[in-house]
Amino acid sequence: MLANKELEIGYLMMLKIRALIYFTLAMLLITAKPALALVEVKIDQGNVDPLVIAVENFSGSNNKEIGLGQNIAAVVMNDLRNSGLFAPLDKSVFLENNRPADQRPNFANWRPTGAKALVSGLVVVEGNGNINAQLRLWDVLSQKQITGVQYTARSKNWRKLAHQISDTIYERLTGERGYFDTRIVYISETGPKNKRVKRLAIMDQDGFNRKYLTRGGDIVLSPRFSPKRQEVTYISYASGQPRVMLINVDTGQREVVGNFAGMSFAPRFSPDGNKVVMSIQNDGNSNIYRLDLRNKNIVQLTNSNALDTSASYSPDGRKIVFESDRSGSQQLFVMGANGGAAQRISVGGGSYSTPVWSPRGDFIAFTKLVGGQFLIGVMKTDGSGERILAGGYHNEGPTWSPNGRVLMFFRETRGAKGGPSIWSVDITGRNERRINSGGFASDPAWSPLGK
Amino acid sequence: MKMNMMKKVLVLGLALGLSACSTKNELGTDASSVLNGAGSIAKPGTVAEFTQIVGDSILFDTNQTGVNESGKLLLQKQYAWLRKYNVTKIQIEGHADERGTRQYNIALGGKRAQSVKNYFASLGYDKAAISTLSYGKERPISLCDNISCWSQNRRAVTAVVGR
Numbered sequence: 001m002l003a004n005k006e007l008e009i010g011y012l013m014m015l016k017i018r019a020l021i022y023f024t025l026a027m028l029l030i031t032a033k034p035a036l037a038l039v040e041v042k043i044d045q046g047n048v049d050p051l052v053i054a055v056e057n058f059s060g061s062n063n064k065e066i067g068l069g070q071n072i073a074a075v076v077m078n079d080l081r082n083s084g085l086f087a088p089l090d091k092s093v094f095l096e097n098n099r100p101a102d103q104r105p106n107f108a109n110w111r112p113t114g115a116k117a118l119v120s121g122l123v124v125v126e127g128n129g130n131i132n133a134q135l136r137l138w139d140v141l142s143q144k145q146i147t148g149v150q151y152t153a154r155s156k157n158w159r160k161l162a163h164q165i166s167d168t169i170y171e172r173l174t175g176e177r178g179y180f181d182t183r184i185v186y187i188s189e190t191g192p193k194n195k196r197v198k199r200l201a202i203m204d205q206d207g208f209n210r211k212y213l214t215r216g217g218d219i220v221l222s223p224r225f226s227p228k229r230q231e232v233t234y235i236s237y238a239s240g241q242p243r244v245m246l247i248n249v250d251t252g253q254r255e256v257v258g259n260f261a262g263m264s265f266a267p268r269f270s271p272d273g274n275k276v277v278m279s280i281q282n283d284g285n286s287n288i289y290r291l292d293l294r295n296k297n298i299v300q301l302t303n304s305n306a307l308d309t310s311a312s313y314s315p316d317g318r319k320i321v322f323e324s325d326r327s328g329s330q331q332l333f334v335m336g337a338n339g340g341a342a343q344r345i346s347v348g349g350g351s352y353s354t355p356v357w358s359p360r361g362d363f364i365a366f367t368k369l370v371g372g373q374f375l376i377g378v379m380k381t382d383g384s385g386e387r388i389l390a391g392g393y394h395n396e397g398p399t400w401s402p403n404g405r406v407l408m409f410f411r412e413t414r415g416a417k418g419g420p421s422i423w424s425v426d427i428t429g430r431n432e433r434r435i436n437s438g439g440f441a442s443d444p445a446w447s448p449l450g451k
Numbered sequence: 452m453k454m455n456m457m458k459k460v461l462v463l464g465l466a467l468g469l470s471a472c473s474t475k476n477e478l479g480t481d482a483s484s485v486l487n488g489a490g491s492i493a494k495p496g497t498v499a500e501f502t503q504i505v506g507d508s509i510l511f512d513t514n515q516t517g518v519n520e521s522g523k524l525l526l527q528k529q530y531a532w533l534r535k536y537n538v539t540k541i542q543i544e545g546h547a548d549e550r551g552t553r554q555y556n557i558a559l560g561g562k563r564a565q566s567v568k569n570y571f572a573s574l575g576y577d578k579a580a581i582s583t584l585s586y587g588k589e590r591p592i593s594l595c596d597n598i599s600c601w602s603q604n605r606r607a608v609t610a611v612v613g614r
Contacts, residue, residue, distance in 0.1 A: 194594060309558050369552075412549070
C-alpha cells in the first residue's frame with residue numbers, strides 16, 4: 001500500500017516552485033499602484049515561467065484500465081495547466097512510452113524533454129468495479145520519486161479521483177494546499193433578460209458534471225457553500241418574498257431558514273457552518289442578522305438607517321466584513337462578530353460591494369464600481385494594498401478557492417442579448433480564464449476542498 | 452415620453468373601434484403587461500386601465516430611493532384611482548437597474564418600494580394594506596445597455612392585489 005506514504009522529496013524542485021510563487025507575490029507588491037491608476041491598466045501578466053511537467057497516461061492491464069488511465073491523465077494535465085503554475089508537455093515529445101508500471105523511468109529519456117517533474121501511474125479496476133489508482137511523482141533532475149500515493153474511488157467518481165491526484169501533485173510541488181477536488185455552486189441562467197429563468201446548479205471546478213438543484217420555477221440567487229457540510233444557503237422567491245434557504249446538495253432536501261416578516265437575502269455561513277449571517281429588510285433599511293441554524297436564535301448585528309448587506313466572516317469567526325451606504329456610497333466596513341462599532345476599510349475611491357474574506361484570512365476580495373466599470377479586486381483586511389485583478393464593463397461577486405490562491409467571479413456582456421459567464425483569475429491578477437458552464441451562469445461559490 | 456406612447460395606444464384603440472375591445476380583468480403584477488393591451492381600450496376601473504392609462508410605475512434617480520416630484524404626481528394619480536375603485540390591498544415592487552451588484556440592488560429596490568409605501572400612507576392609504584417586494588436587478592423592463600434604458604428599470608411598480 002502506498003496510500004499517503006511519502007517516499008522521497010525533491011527538495012530542490014519544491015523550493016524552486018515555492019520561490020516562483022513568492023516571486024509572483026513580491027512582484028505584485030512592487031507593481032501595486034494607486035487604485036485609480038490601475039483601473040485602466042491591465043494588471044501585470046508577468047513573465048513567470050510555469051514549471052514544465054510530463055504527465056504519462058496511467059497504465060493498465062486491459063482496455064478498460066488503459067482507457068481510464070488516459071482519461072485520468074487528461075484531467076490531471078488540464079487541472080495543472082489551468083492553475084497557471086504548470087506547463088504540461090504534449091505527449092508527442094515524449095521519448096519513452098508504455099513503460100511497464102513496475103519499472104522506474106529512464107530519466108535520460110525525460111531530461112531532454114525539458115520536464116522537471118514526471119507524473120506516472122497505474123490503474124486497476126477491482127472486482128467490485130471500484131477504481132484503484134497509484135500515483136508516482138518523480139523529480140527528473142535528481143532521478144528520485146517525490147511521492148507515491150494510492151487512491152480508491154467508485155467508478156462513477158473517476159474524475160474526483162483524478163482531481164485528488166492533481167491536488168497531491170500541486171501540494172507536493174508548491175507547498176500549498178490544492179483546490180482541484182472542489183465544486184462550484186452557481187446560478188444557471190436561460191431565457192430572455194426580462195424573463196430570465198434561474199436555476200441553482202452545481203459543477204466540478206473544471207466545469208464538468210453539471211447538474212441542476214432547482215427546477216427554475218422561482219428566481220433563485222446568491223448561493224454560498226457551507227465550509228463544513230454538503231450544504232448551500234441561497235435565496236429563493238418561491239414564497240413571493242426573497243427568503244434565505246438551505247439545501248443539502250447531495251439529497252436535494254430544502255428548508256426555509258429566513259422566515260421573517262421582511263425579506264431576507266445575502267446569506268453566508270459562519271466558518272463552523274452552524275450559523276448564517278444575512279440581511280433582513282424592515283421599513284426600508286437593511287440590517288445584518290446572525291441566525292443559529294440549530295436553535296433558530298436570531299441576533300441583530302447592525303442597526304443603521306442604511307443598506308447593510310453582503311456580510312462575510314473572517315476565517316477565525318471573530319470579525320465580519322460587510323458593505324453599507326451609511327456614509328453615502330457603498331463602502332466596506334469591518335465589525336466584530338457580535339456587531340458593535342464598524343470601521344470603514346475601503347478608501348480607494350469609487351464604491352465597493354460584495355466583500356468576501358479569504359479562507360487564509362489575509363485578503364478581502366470585492367467588486368469595485370468606478371468610472372462606469374465593475375472590477376474585481378483584493379485588499380488587505382485593513383483596507384491597504386488594494387489591487388485590481390479583473391476589469392471591464394461588468395464583473396461581480398468574487399469567491400475564493402479553498403486555498404486562497406484563485407478567485408472566481410461572473411462577467412456580464414452588454415445589451416439585450418448579453419449575459420453572464422463564470423471566470424477565474426489568480427490573486428496575482430494572472431491567468432484569467434473562462435469556466436465552461438455550458439450557458440449563461442452567475443453567482444459562483446466555491447466549495448471547500450473535497451466537498 | 453412614456454405617457455405619449457400610451458396615448459397613442461389609446462388613439463389606435465379608438466380607431467379600431469369598440470368591437471376590438473378585449474380588455475382582460477386579470478390582476479397584473481408586472482409592469483411588462485403595460486403593452487400587452489395595445490389595440491384595446493382599457494375599461495374604467497380595470498387593472499388594464501391602471502397599468503396603461505394611469506401608469507403603474509414611477510422612476511427613480513440613480514442610486515436614489517426617495518420619490519421625486521414627478522413620482523409624487525403619478526402616485527397621487529394612482530392613489531385617486533385606487534380610492535375611486537375601492538382597491539383595498541396593493542403590493543409595491545421595487546426594481547433597480549443593472550449597474551449595481553445583486554445584493555445591493557435587492558436592498559435598493561426594497562427601500563424604493565418602502566418609499567412608495569410611505570408616500571401612499573402619507574396620502575391616507577392604510578399602511579397595513581400595502582406589501583412590498585424587491586426584485587433588485589432581476590426583472591428589467593428595458594433591455595438595452597445605456598442610460599435611457601437603465602433609467603426605465605429604476606422603478607417601483609404598484610400592483611393591485613385585492614379590492
